[in-house]
Amino acid sequence: MTNTVIPLPAPTLLPVTRTDALFPVRRVYCVGRNYADHAIEMGHDPSREPPFFFQKNPQNLVTDGVFPYPPLSQDVHFEVELVMALGRGGRDIPLEQALDCVWGYGVGIDFTRRDLQAELKKAGRPWEAAKAFEASAPVSSLIAAAEIGHPQSGAIWLDVNGVRKQSGDLAQMIWKLPEIIVELSRLFTLEAGDIIMTGTPAGVGAVSRGDTVTCGVEGVADLSVNVV
16 A cells, blocks of 8 residues: 555546446646637637647546536636547657547536636736636546547537527537647647547536536537536
8 A cells, every 4th residue: 555644635537328437537638719619709710720728637527417606706607518538648649540549528518717717818827717626627427439439520519597508510620639639649648547628619608506507419428517
């Protein structure tokens, strides 16, 4: 047994569809503005921008269907995203080998303190306070790529209290799934257990306490979250 001066932190483990086995999480990467209509919505020109990335913490991933509204913000936005879960990794991964790294897929929500993010952007500071806060990334169960393949198209959507807010298609991604892996592997050494949130379509907006947020990716997973 490893002798540690404090108790080891609990690992982040995600459920897997149709099995009792769990997926252990190492890191969480997020792709910014990866749908053209969302990039335009946020005031940017998608035709000029290379991919950029930020991170959340593994502990930000939650699977209990509850999103506690965070303090120090009055404008928290939802962003539905396809989630990739890596079963292997490497550096400078060739494009033709990129999807071989993917173990499976799910759906998640990147909750964002939009008011804090705007302040941080204006000050030229990092986004962690706006992105990597507690319970900021609810996720569904994962499903193996061996079971569903690698989705290149299909509806991605999000409703708030039964009203459709986001509606898009995976085919609208600016940077496709294998390209995301290639670009990330140029910046970081990817490994098994890494989670990649792949960007959100247009229609992002605010939530309030008492809202029910439901979302999904066609052929992958659905997710329901209560804002408390």
